[in-house]
Amino acid sequence: MKVAEKEFHIYANERPKVLLLGNGLYRAFGGMSWNGLLDEIKDQEEFPLPAERYYMPMPLKAAMLTNNTLASKMREIVKEGGATSNYHNTRKTNWNDFTKTSYEMREYINQLVRNDFDYVLTTNYSYEIEAALLNENSLSPNQIAKLMNFHEVDHPQLQFLINTFNYVEKCSVWHIHGEARKPDSMIIGSYYYGKILKRCIERLDGGGQSTDGDYSGQVRSSGKTSEFKRNIKQKKPQKIGSWVDAFVLGDVYILGLGMDFSEADLWWLLEYKQNNSDFCGKTELLEAQKRSRQACLIDEKEDCEYYGKYVDGRQCRNLLMKTYHVDITDLGVTINSSEDYKYFYTRVADYFTNPYVVNRVK
Numbered sequence: 001m002k003v004a005e006k007e008f009h010i011y012a013n014e015r016p017k018v019l020l021l022g023n024g025l026y027r028a029f030g031g032m033s034w035n036g037l038l039d040e041i042k043d044q045e046e047f048p049l050p051a052e053r054y055y056m057p058m059p060l061k062a063a064m065l066t067n068n069t070l071a072s073k074m075r076e077i078v079k080e081g082g083a084t085s086n087y088h089n090t091r092k093t094n095w096n097d098f099t100k101t102s103y104e105m106r107e108y109i110n111q112l113v114r115n116d117f118d119y120v121l122t123t124n125y126s127y128e129i130e131a132a133l134l135n136e137n138s139l140s141p142n143q144i145a146k147l148m149n150f151h152e153v154d155h156p157q158l159q160f161l162i163n164t165f166n167y168v169e170k171c172s173v174w175h176i177h178g179e180a181r182k183p184d185s186m187i188i189g190s191y192y193y194g195k196i197l198k199r200c201i202e203r204l205d206g207g208g209q210s211t212d213g214d215y216s217g218q219v220r221s222s223g224k225t226s227e228f229k230r231n232i233k234q235k236k237p238q239k240i241g242s243w244v245d246a247f248v249l250g251d252v253y254i255l256g257l258g259m260d261f262s263e264a265d266l267w268w269l270l271e272y273k274q275n276n277s278d279f280c281g282k283t284e285l286l287e288a289q290k291r292s293r294q295a296c297l298i299d300e301k302e303d304c305e306y307y308g309k310y311v312d313g314r315q316c317r318n319l320l321m322k323t324y325h326v327d328i329t330d331l332g333v334t335i336n337s338s339e340d341y342k343y344f345y346t347r348v349a350d351y352f353t354n355p356y357v358v359n360r361v362k
Helices: 024-028 034-041 058-065 070-080 103-113 128-133 141-145 189-205 227-233 243-249 264-275 313-323 338-353
Strands: 017-021 082-084 091-094 119-122 148-150 164-168 171-175 251-255 283-289 327-334 359-361
Touching: 017 243, 024 103, 024 338, 034 058, 034 091, 058 189, 103 128, 103 338, 119 243, 128 164, 128 171, 189 227, 189 243, 189 264, 243 264, 251 338, 264 313, 283 313, 283 338, 313 327, 327 338
Parallel strands: 017 119, 017 251, 119 171, 251 283, 283 327
Antiparallel strands: 082 091, 148 164, 164 171, 327 359
């Protein structure tokens, strides 16, 4: 259903409060990992090693391990109930893997999301947020379809869900890199990251308010200054018609997201926020301390001389975030076991209630 956008007076410091969730929360409460999914649907004969042994950016790994057929694998899951692996033709992953939740997970998500967030963004294709808000163990594709809403465009988008979201229990949930029910919307590989980055640029710097007739129903560039840019320049109230608007104008809290360096759209938006700090909101990363000992990324049998020679990916990510003026909040939890993850997310809930309970790392 097409719905009216919520309006914010940005120059009067009225900003959206935005939660950006990655897969960390889902995994902490027993959900599947991205590597686990790839292990089940990859071409086993061509790629016999476990997915985690292929050390490369996640989106490119997914494209490689599935021979760039991830969307077709997801169609099998949605339409037929399970994906067929190329190994012994065994059906493994099924639709419920993308929607199932435990009581503990539902309770926590409800506690977290109810912290006055105007929007919840997620990079996940799965529906644990929607299931938790509806207090359901799992959801069918038809149930999810009934939750779908959109701004500005005339119908839900099939690809690049810039203006399309799920509205459940007064909460707007945006699957910014696609969702399982709509396999063509899933952002995987450099080609699709380039496409969605182009739409982010058009949205903020130069796009009209008309569509060009493509099947996604996407708002596309008309060669004119965007309405977004005109409103900001004239200090007019700004409507939130897309997740891109919410991310840029809002105060964004990032949780459970590794911020892979290949996620070009998110890194570009962080730099955009830094370059336009006069009207953009703040961004804050909530994280735990790294494990007390890390395995060597070059050879797992070797000790960690690697870390004496190089700055590891996590530290590089944090250094880059500081460059883009992202606040990093260390919740004081060292992760050494799966139970530590649950404790970390409990600390996150406490932080939103009382931000003085943790130390902030600048």
